[in-house]
Amino acid sequence: MKIGEKDTHVGLGTPSVILIVLVVSMVVFALLALRSAQNEKKLAEKTAEAVRDYYALETLAEMTLAAVNETVCKDVPQAEKIARIKDIPFVTEVVAEGSGKDTKYVVRMYAEKDEESGAGIAATAVFKEDGSGFDVTEWRFVKEEPEGGYELILPD
Numbered sequence: 001m002k003i004g005e006k007d008t009h010v011g012l013g014t015p016s017v018i019l020i021v022l023v024v025s026m027v028v029f030a031l032l033a034l035r036s037a038q039n040e041k042k043l044a045e046k047t048a049e050a051v052r053d054y055y056a057l058e059t060l061a062e063m064t065l066a067a068v069n070e071t072v073c074k075d076v077p078q079a080e081k082i083a084r085i086k087d088i089p090f091v092t093e094v095v096a097e098g099s100g101k102d103t104k105y106v107v108r109m110y111a112e113k114d115e116e117s118g119a120g121i122a123a124t125a126v127f128k129e130d131g132s133g134f135d136v137t138e139w140r141f142v143k144e145e146p147e148g149g150y151e152l153i154l155p156d
Contacts, residue, residue: 053119054141060111061121064090065134068107073131078103103129110142118144 068091071084078096085094085107093108105127112120124138 053113053117056113057111057119057121057141060090060113061109061123061139064088064109064111065123065125065136068105068109068125069127069134072105072127072129072134081105098129101130105129 067088068085071081071088074081074084076084078099082094082096082105085091085105090109090111091107092110093106095106097104097106106124107127108122108124110120110122120142122138122140122142123136125134125136127134
């Protein structure tokens, strides 16, 4: 053997260990990516359900406001109007202020899809006797835990 020559032979052990570490690392990262994708899918499904429920509640509340507006515009005595408004689903309170064509009806309502969800829309509107429309003075989305825990109010 010559003095200037070196043995550069690499055994099978080192490349095998490096390859095993790389494969294990790739498998771990793939599993983490899969888990992250599953969590994102669950979050997207929950968000879609919450948005669907919110707009279903908004639809109920808008339909209630339309029914109240239709009742206020009818040409019937005030006592009968108040009785009819109280019979509309989700209406919780009706107060008449003034008399004649200047009468205003303050209507409070709470629209909820079901009692188990704990979600609803609380609204207050002032309806004008002359049929010139109504003003919504309060519109809140309320979400409570089944035990009555918290209230979430979204901005307009």
